[in-house]
Amino acid sequence: MILDELVLHNVGTFAGRHSIPLTPPSTKKPVVLIGGLNGAGKTTVLEAIHVALYGALAQPSGRRSGSYDSYLRSLIHRGVPETEGAAIELTFHAHQEGEERRFWIRRSWRSTGAYIREILLVMVDGRHDHALTSTWSEHVETFLPRGIAGLFFFDGEQIEALADMERSRQVLGSALAALLGLDLVERLTTDLAVLRRRHRSQQVPDVLRETVQERQRTVTSLRQAEEAAADAVATVRVELERSNKRLFELAERYRSAGGDLLDQRDSAETTVTLLRTELARIEDEIRSEVSEAAPLLQTTELLRGLSEQVHRESAAHRELLVVDVVEKRDAAVLAQLASDAVNAVTLRSIEQFLTADRDERAKFAQAKQVSGLRDAGGTDALLRVLPSARRRLEGLLERRIMTRSELDQAERVLVAMPDPETLVPLRIQRDEAAAETIRAESSLEHASERLTSLRTDRARADSAYEGALDKAAHANMAADDGRRLIEHVDRVRVTLEGLRAAATRRHLDRISELILEALGRLLRKDKLITAVAIDADSHTVELTGLDGRPLAAQELSAGERQLLAVALLWGLARAAGQPLPVIIDTPLGRLDGSHREHLLDRYFPYASHQVILLSTDTEIDRSAYDRLRPHIGRAYRLEFNPKTNATAVQPGYFWE
Structure with missing residues (x-):
């Protein structure tokens, strides 16, 4: 089944007649993307398809809280009289009995005062079919059963409902009953119970x-x-x-x-305060360093020269003292040698040696005294502590630059925040x-x-x-026919109950495998879930983790639970075994970036041979659109004009 065209006439926000071709241009581009801001009419498109197909039996939407007549009245565009009414036309083609047939449905309605008059027309292959029109509610079940329509036509709210495991049990139960045909068994069981009670009540004394x-x-x-x-x-x-x-x-x-x-904002303000405090503390430490030896870092070379000069002056002073002592010693030595009658040549040689030694020492003692320091201990101590002072100061200055940069960034973030008022x-x-x-x-x-x-x-x-x-x-079971009928009814009811249980068990294994396969394609964590089982009685979804132990749904993230819900829908839809289009309103919900990418890459292009997505510009944004572009066959945008209070259908998505 492929939806070919949807025509809306005075429906919801759509004033006048609007046509939306839906046929995908090729099998490689199955996606039809319809964009619109909130209130532009996306949900109306989905509801219109439901109403066109099922009429009063259409699945109630969030906006339908009263009777079907009230709902139809609310769908008439507010800018036209209710007596003019509204209409929905849906064209699609499907294979029946081995032949492709083209269906055209027109469902129109208008107010006649207290009541709504609805008219349905059905054409097959271009010819009006009176018999099919009168039995359309039964005929539509042959190619799109109403009970499984929710597996193919759904919105973000249904995904969120399925993501809640408690709420999903009822949804799963209804879907499984429709999928397996158990709703027919249930109706037959109920009818038999009514028949049994009627006959038994006739036998009551x-x-x-x-x-x-x-x-x-x-x-x-x-x-x-x-x-x-x-x-x-x-x-x-x-x-x-x-x-x-x-x-x-x-x-x-x-x-x-x-x-x-x-x-x-509170966190940002706290960050700014902490950074300002840290910056002030660093600057205090810098001032402390500057108040000590750090300023002398600029005179390191001068200090080194001063130290050398002080060392020279100290050495000269020592040599000067030595010269005085040596001169007296030399005179005493020469006098002693002379008194000992040492050879004159030897005495003269010794005198020359001692004189040369004194002259050499006197030369070193002649260094100019300019420093005014007696020793180099102070300058040497400074030269020893200055390298560590340099390292501390450089570290503080680097920390100040980094903290200042972080503070500037934090202040920019704070300034960029909107005014709370x-x-x-x-x-x-x-x-x-x-x-x-x-x-x-x-x-x-x-x-x-x-x-x-x-x-x-x-x-x-x-x-x-x-x-x-x-x-x-039992007090008066005189009517044998009635008794036999009741006995037969009881046996049939037991048989039907056994049939329901057997059919459920038989198909649930295959459905669970299809759901697990869908999960494997959607979840970003490989083998996070290794098995899926659905309880035949409670319809509870039971998951098994990588370690082989039960995995509670609460252990999954919110995004993973929503992907599990999508996998449930996908697996159930595949189990239906019918080639039907998929329509999704607000498809991405509150998923995070990576989970959105998995839906964009692994689900939307392969969910069906025709996938109609109804999205806002924040759900499927530029990045998501670019990822999906290779699979998009048609794209439209719904533009709402607040002046005319009406929506128009334009070709191309938001950025085309």
């Missing part, structure tokens, strides 16, 4: 009839209460979905306006939406608990009613 009737009234009352509670749960669930959607939209608006940065209204709306969501979740929990309690009470009442019927029937 008068003395027990009052008891049976009382139990029957109790069952009827509880069943009505249960249905009302189920309606209440559905209503509250719609309200919760609406609240979640509003919260998501407000959170996105808050984020786009810089709210995420603003939420980090400008976001106060939006933050208040977001917080109110969050509170409303919490209240809706609480209401849903209470409503679900009441529904569960009523189901338990109704089950007990059913059991009591059955017991009363059994007692009454």
Whole structure:
């Protein structure tokens, strides 16, 4: 089945007639991308296809909280009279009985005052088919059963619902029942139960009839209460979905306006304060260094020269003292030698040697005294400490540069943050939406608990009613035909229950394998999940981790749970075994970058032979669009004009 064209006439935000060709140009480009900002009409496109195909039996959306007539009335564009009405046309082709047939459906409606008049026309291969028009609700089930439509036409809210393992059980149960045809078995079982009760009630003696009737009234009352509670749960669930959607939209608006940065303002201010404190401490240490030996680093060479000069002066002073002592010693030595009658030549030679030695020492003692220092101890000590002072000062200066740079960056981030006052209204709306969501979740929990309690009470009442019927029937089972009928009905009900259990077990293994295969293609962590099983009774999804032990869904990240939900839909859709198009509204939800890439690369191009994506410019942005571009066959954008309060369909995505 391939959707070829959707025509909207005065539907939702679409004023007048708008045509959207949908046929992919080739099998290599199956993606049809329709972009639009929030409120431009993306969800209307998805709902229009549902309404065109199923009419009053279409799956209720988050915006449909009342009757079908009220819903159709709300879909009429506000800029035209309700008496003019609206219309949806859907063209598609599908293979039936080995032949390709082209279907054209037109569903139009207008107000006649208190009521809505709806007209359906169906054409096959260009010819109006009266019989098919009158039986369309049954015929559409042959190529797109309503029970499995949710596996192919869905939005981000359904993905989030499936990502919640508790909420997913009901969705899985309904999908499996429709997929395996168990809804027919359930209807047959219910019809047999009604038939059994009717025949048994006819056999009740008068003395027990009052008891049976009382139990029957109790069952009827509880069943009505249960249905009302189920309606209440559905209503509250719609309200919760609406609240979640509003919260998501407000959170996105808050984020786009810089709210995420603003939420980090306290952290940014703390960072700036810490960096300023650190910078002041470093500068204090620099001042401390400068107040000690550090300034002398500029005179290192002078200090080195001074040290050498002081050493020379000290040496000269020592030589001068030595010369005086040696001169007296030499005179004494010569006098002693003379008195000892030493040879004159020898005496003269010794005198010349001693004189030369004194002259040499006197030469060293003649160094000029300019430093005024007695020794070089002070200068030598300075020269020893200056290298470590240099290292400390250089380290402090480098730390100051780095800290100053970090402080400048932190201050730029702080300055770039939006003014908190400008976001106060939006933050208040977001917080109110969050509170409303919490209240809706609480209401849903209470409503679900009441529904569960009523189901338990109704089950007990059913059991009591059955017991009363059994007692009454056994008291007077005179009608053999009735007894045989009841016995046959009981056997058939047991057989049907066995059939349902066997069919479920038989198909669940294959469905689990398909889901695991889809998970393997979507999850970025190889072999994070090694097995998937679905409980046949509770429809709980059971995961097995790499270590062979059960893996709770809560252990997965939010993004991984959403990918698990997509894998569930993908696996169930493949299990359906029918080549049907896939339509996804707001497909990327709150996934992070890497999980988005996995959907863009591994799911959207291969989900089906035709994939229609309805997205905002923040979900499929430039980067995502570039990744998806090789697989895009058609692209449109929905442009909403606030002046005319209407949407127009333009060719090309946001940046084309």
